[in-house]
Amino acid sequence: MRLGGKKIIVAVSGSIAAYKATYLVRMLLQQGASVRCVLTESATQFIAPLTLATLSKNECLTDYTNATKTNWNNHVDIALWADAIIVAPATMNTIAKMANGLCDNLLLGIYFSARCPVFVAPAMDEDMWHHPGNQKNIQTLKSFGNHILEVNDGELASGLIGKGRMAEPEEITHYIKDFFSEKKINSGLQRKKILITAGPTYEPLDPIRFIGNHSSGKMGLALAKAAHQRGAEVTLVIGQNNLEIPPYINTISVLSAKEMYRVCSENFASQDICIFAAAVADYTPIEVAEQKIKKSDDTLTISLKKNIDIAFEFGKIKKEHQISVGFALETENEVEHAKQKIKKKNFDLIVLNSTNDSGAGFRHDTNKITLIDKKEHIQVYELKSKDETAQDILNAIEKL
Numbered sequence: 001m002r003l004g005g006k007k008i009i010v011a012v013s014g015s016i017a018a019y020k021a022t023y024l025v026r027m028l029l030q031q032g033a034s035v036r037c038v039l040t041e042s043a044t045q046f047i048a049p050l051t052l053a054t055l056s057k058n059e060c061l062t063d064y065t066n067a068t069k070t071n072w073n074n075h076v077d078i079a080l081w082a083d084a085i086i087v088a089p090a091t092m093n094t095i096a097k098m099a100n101g102l103c104d105n106l107l108l109g110i111y112f113s114a115r116c117p118v119f120v121a122p123a124m125d126e127d128m129w130h131h132p133g134n135q136k137n138i139q140t141l142k143s144f145g146n147h148i149l150e151v152n153d154g155e156l157a158s159g160l161i162g163k164g165r166m167a168e169p170e171e172i173t174h175y176i177k178d179f180f181s182e183k184k185i186n187s188g189l190q191r192k193k194i195l196i197t198a199g200p201t202y203e204p205l206d207p208i209r210f211i212g213n214h215s216s217g218k219m220g221l222a223l224a225k226a227a228h229q230r231g232a233e234v235t236l237v238i239g240q241n242n243l244e245i246p247p248y249i250n251t252i253s254v255l256s257a258k259e260m261y262r263v264c265s266e267n268f269a270s271q272d273i274c275i276f277a278a279a280v281a282d283y284t285p286i287e288v289a290e291q292k293i294k295k296s297d298d299t300l301t302i303s304l305k306k307n308i309d310i311a312f313e314f315g316k317i318k319k320e321h322q323i324s325v326g327f328a329l330e331t332e333n334e335v336e337h338a339k340q341k342i343k344k345k346n347f348d349l350i351v352l353n354s355t356n357d358s359g360a361g362f363r364h365d366t367n368k369i370t371l372i373d374k375k376e377h378i379q380v381y382e383l384k385s386k387d388e389t390a391q392d393i394l395n396a397i398e399k400l
Contacts, residue, residue, distance in 0.1 A: 002181045004032030009082045011107045012052070014042025016157045017123040019167040021047060024088060024169040025055045031177060036078070037061070038107050040094065045369055064106055075109035082116050084176060088149075089123030098146075099137035119247075121149045121172055126162030139355040141146050142252050143266060143345040145233055149175060157323040181232050183275065187230035188398045190397075194232045196224050196262065197278035197310070199239035201257040205302065206289035207393045214362040215279035218326075222390040225277055230394060235271075237263050239278060257281055257307045268314055273397060275325040276311040277351075279362070284305055306385040315346030323400055325393070329353045338372050348375050348400055351393055359383050369394050 008028055011019045021037070028035050037052040039063045048230055049060035050306070061073050077191045079085075087094065087107075093106070098120075103112055111118065118139060128134060129151060143150055149172060152165040167175075198220020202210040217238050224236040228249060236251045245251050254260045269276065283304035293300070304382050311326050318324050326347040328338040331354070338352040352370040360368040360383065367382040381392055 002031055002177045003028060004182060006033045006083045008033045008035050008176070009078070009085045009110065010035055010037045010052070010056075011110065012037065012039045012043045012047065012086065013089060013091045013094040013107065013164070014040055014046060015123045017089040018043050018046035020166060020169050021052060021088060022055060024086070024172055025052060028176070029056070031173065036081070038078070038110060040136065042107050043055055048391050051133040061106055064109070072156065073106060076113045079113035080115065081112045082110075084113065084117050084119065084179075085111065085113070085114055086119045086121065086172060087389065088121035088172060089120075091211045092122075092124045092128050092131075095122060095141065096136050098115050099140040099144075116297045117147060117248075118146045119172070119176065119179075120146055121167045122151050122164075123166035124164050125156050125158050126164045128363065129162075129164040139252060139263075142250055143235070143263075145235070145250050146251065147175075147179075149249055152173055178185060178246060178316070187232075187394075189227060189273075190231035190274040192232045193235070193270055194227045194273045194275065195235050195267055196220050196227070196275045197237045197260060197264065199223070199241045199323045200279050201256050201281045201307075202262055203240050203257065203281045203307070204255075204288050205285055206291065206293045207320070208292045208304055210284070211283070211304075212240075213279050213281065215239070216363045217243055217278075218363070218365065219367060219386050220275075220277040221245060221249075221387070222304075222386040223393060224251075226387065226390040226394055228365065230336060232273075235267055237267075237278070241312075257284060257310065258349060261308050261310050261313070264310060264314065268317075271322065272320075272368040273323045273325070273394075274314060275397075276314075277327050278310075280310055281307055309345075311345045312371060313345070315344075318346055323348045323397060325377050325397060326350045327353070329355065331355045335370070335378070338370075339376060342372065342374060347374070351398060358381070369393070373400070 012018050032082045035056040036058045053060040056155050147313050168361040199217030200213045200215040202212045204210050224234050227234045241275040252263050283309045286303045286305045330337050334354045338350050350372050357368040367386050367389040369381050371379045
């Protein structure tokens with residue numbers, strides 16, 4: 001059983017989807033996990049604590065004290081007991097409190113005391129899900145390292161059809177199994193915090209068009225998965241992509257270079273290692289048209305300004321204990337240009353790609369790299385899958 005011996009808290013907040021917690025508890029038990037349940041007061045209006053207590057074979061907790069007020073439920077002890085916490089369903093209200101440090105019930109007390117992975121399965125109406133306030137809180141939880149499970153499309157309690165349905169218990173169980181069953185490598189990256197940028201940035205011209213590039217984000221995702229496999233705490237900041245990103249990777253999606261810089265700024269100081277694998281646009285339009293630019297003349301002139309150089313900016317404030325890794329995609333004088341970037345951007349290591357190498361660079365599932373460190377030691381690798389290439393890069397980082 002893939003969850004054998006794992007201790008999991010199922011935390012239920014007040015949503016009509018609370019009934020799904022019964023199926024989730026049963027499935028986790030079938031996978032060999034030990035389960036304890038905690039409900040908010042509003043959740044008890046949707047599901048009886050006795051039901052979850054009976055299924056889990058453990059007392060279902062709803063408050064800091066029991067009904068007779070004679071026993072203290074220590075939120076710290078409960079949180080430290082767990083190998084994982086699953087907040088399912090997570091209402092907009094509970095998500096907001098988790099994101100903003102509000103602690104007014106036992107569920108939140110346990111959440112704020114936890115040292116284990118936290119999985120959040122939101123459940124709410126479509127307009128609530130898409131509201132900027134909620135989306136901001138979701139991004140905040142991701143920046144904390146919480147794992148946000150994607151909401152489903154379908155019929156909602158309001159009668160509307162759209163996004164907001166809680167992930168099904170089968171999906172949640174599958175995510176948890178994947179998280180714990182992935183073979184971990186004994187590594188010097190255990191518990192290291194690693195920030196990885198990946199994919200392209202899109203610089204808007206108008207509400208319809210943008211300036212971009214062909215980066216797929218595959219190399220950055222391969223690095224994120226490999227780092228997670230080595231026990232690192234990974235934050236993946238990724239531009240527009242069509243990749244299947246595992247839910248156990250803490251992912252923050254961005255569009256433009258400005259957005260990527262903002263997210264990186266919020267996370268940089270706490271990181272041990274930063275890998276700048278994104279293909280950030282060098283230039284962005286000086287003006288963004290509010291309406292679609294209409295076709296008129298035979299030519300169109302667009303004025304551009306230099307974009308912020310994310311790796312350069314963080315190279316200026318990098319601390320002694322931090323490791324910074326850059327990427328260089330070159331077309332000529334590759335090694336010399338890469339060496340210049342190491343000095344300019346204060347990299348400890350640079351990953352060099354050449355467009356002259358078949359099967360390397362954007363969109364491919366393979367890559368051919370050259371690694372160059374600060375002392376100008378050069379290591380050339382043969383063409384490999386991007387998953388294998390990620391392992392080579394992380395091996396070099398570990399040596400640093």
